[in-house]
Each structure stands twice: as structure tokens, then as C-alpha cells.
Amino acid sequence: MTPNKELVVRCRAVIIHENKLLVVRHGKDVDFAALPGGHLEWGEEVKECLIREIIEELGVEPVIGRLLYINNFTRDNTQSIEFIFEVTNSSDYVECEKLNRSHASEIFEMCWISPTDTIKVLPTKLANDFKNGTILSDELRYIKNGEETK
Numbered sequence: 001m002t003p004n005k006e007l008v009v010r011c012r013a014v015i016i017h018e019n020k021l022l023v024v025r026h027g028k029d030v031d032f033a034a035l036p037g038g039h040l041e042w043g044e045e046v047k048e049c050l051i052r053e054i055i056e057e058l059g060v061e062p063v064i065g066r067l068l069y070i071n072n073f074t075r076d077n078t079q080s081i082e083f084i085f086e087v088t089n090s091s092d093y094v095e096c097e098k099l100n101r102s103h104a105s106e107i108f109e110m111c112w113i114s115p116t117d118t119i120k121v122l123p124t125k126l127a128n129d130f131k132n133g134t135i136l137s138d139e140l141r142y143i144k145n146g147e148e149t150k
Helices: 046-058 124-132
Strands: 006-014 020-025 037-039 064-075 078-087 109-113 141-144 147-149
Touching: 006 046, 037 046, 046 064, 046 078, 064 124, 124 141, 124 147
Parallel strands: 006 078, 064 141
Antiparallel strands: 006 037, 020 109, 064 078, 141 147
16 A cells, blocks of 8 residues: 655745844754745745745744745655745844744744854755855755755
8 A cells, every 4th residue: 555645835934144044943852953934825826925934933024035945855755845035134033033923833943053053954955055155046956855956
């Protein structure tokens, strides 16, 4: 018998302020951080999804810039596709943990990390680009299972 398989589409935000990247952890026992964002709802456009998710989780409406990455990975029986956009109003997020956020409970921790921090950020390619100072490239990059693909 073939197990049930699922396709999930997410939209995530690269928010950089003063050379620090805003990342979130979704649980106490999670050993990695991710970019803020979430699942696309049926009939929703990807930028609408990102706006909704960021307002729900961080309490600030994002100004969406360039599409930076498309990330495609599988885990267990789920294939995920993520659209990762630049958010250009980063200074509005500096103290967002103090704001009224309707879905704050979905985030265990949020923090600003520098390129030299050792916290594990997924996907790996994006984390390496942040460390190398190339995360905001003008080139759209495709990631498959954590690594860049052509």
C-alpha cells in the first residue's frame, strides 16, 4: 500500500536589519530556525499569503520586494515548495515581539542573527548565502533539498 503523499506550498520572508536576519523557531525541541512565513491557503496568491502570515505571526504588514529563492524539498511523505521573498521594511520588525500578534503562539522563539552566529538555519543554501553576504542577490535561486540547483 502506498502511503498518503502531500504537497505543501509556503511563503517565507527574508527580513534583514543592520546585517541581522530575523528567524523563528516553531517549537522548544526544534534544533533549527526558519524564516517567518507559512502555508498558502486554497485560492490565495503567494504575495497575499506572505502578507497574511507575517501580519499574523509578527504583527507588521510587510513591504514585499524581490522573489529571492524557490525552495523544493521532501520530508517523510510531504513535498514542500517555498517562495522566499525579500521584505524591505525591516526596521518595522525590530521590536515586533512586543506587538499584538494573532498567531504569536505558533512561534516559540524569534531572534535576529548575525552571519557569524552558529544557530542552524534552514534551508542550508540560504543560510550559507547569508553568511557569505549574498542572500540579497538579484538572481533568483532554486534550492532542492537544502542545496542550490541549476
